[in-house]
Amino acid sequence: MEDCCVVCAEPLEWLAYGPCGHNEVCSTCTARLRFILDDQRCCICKQECPTVFVTKALGDYTKSIKDFSTLPAGINEGKVGDYWFDSDTRAYSDDEQHYKMIKAMCKLSCSVCERTSELKDPGNELQKRDRDFKHIDQLRRHLYHVHKLTMCKLCLEGRKVFIGEQKLYTRAQLERHLSKGDSEVDGSEIERGGFMGHPICDFCRKRFYGDNELYMHMQTEHYTCHICQRRNPGHYEYFRNYSDLEVHFSQDHCLCENPDCLAKKFVVFVSESELKRHNAIEHAGNMSRSQRNAALQIPVSFQYRRPGDE
Secondary structure (H helix, E strand, O other): OOOEOOOOOOEOOEEEEOOOOOOOOEHHHHHHHHHOOOOOEOOOOOOEOOOEEEEEOOHHHOOOOOOHHHOOOOOOOEEEOOEEEEOOOOEEEOOHHHHHHHHHHOOOEOHHHHHHHHHHOOOOHHHHHHOEOOOHHHHHHHHHHHHOOEEOHHHHHHOOOOHHHOOEEOHHHHHHHHHOOOOHHHOOHHHHOOOOOOOEEOOOOEEOOOHHHHHHHHHHHOEEOHHHHHHOOOOOOEEOOHHHHHHHHHHHOEEOOOHHHHHHOOOEEOOHHHHHHHHHHHOHHHOOHHHHHHHHOOOOOOOOOOOOOO
């Protein structure tokens, strides 16, 4: 049975491992974790790995380094002894071509130009270096003005992949991607994995990468009724602002309308008896003694039942 990467499940052709020795993750996933997510831990045991070693997966014959202290130290970039060091992922490789491939994935370059030039002049390293960009905005401007293509800003922030793996859209394709998620670029239903567009906040009309990001926005920028949430766990009804929520409190619950409590906000009760008790304790200065005593009484009704009564 062919060995597969435990992260992406693709056949394990090139692998990377740290001092812990776990070599079940491919070099691409390792580079993605270390470069994009800035996570230098082993995927298996979570041990911190300051450096990793990249080599071809050959089963029992895979090259093994037991002591990472024997690797050359103080290297910034490039060839050192028998290895090539990539400073972006802090990875040593024993293959120059694979080192260059990982290096290329970490660069800000135009994938359209890369494909075009590769067809016209394969192996022209000088042209490839000329197409590297210093920052993402520069690349996005190049894509738009030269190729009339754009990246999805939400995917750029939320989809943790290399720049070359980001999908490129025309304006019409981007609109369909945002709203429905089924543009030609997004692929088939199986390839989309259930993606149906980026969710939108109905109040702000702003889209978010996924449901988690939308949920965080709703929780921090908008309001929910804590009483309704206790009554219906798992059901979330949101209000645009506190003014809308206060109207809900007044109509569906028992809101204290004393100016001091209105200024405090969220002084609302489930029942009239709770509100009366609150008024008797907090606002007794506006009540007579009899009114206060009446408000503090707990409404109780008793029912008596004899044996045999139905």
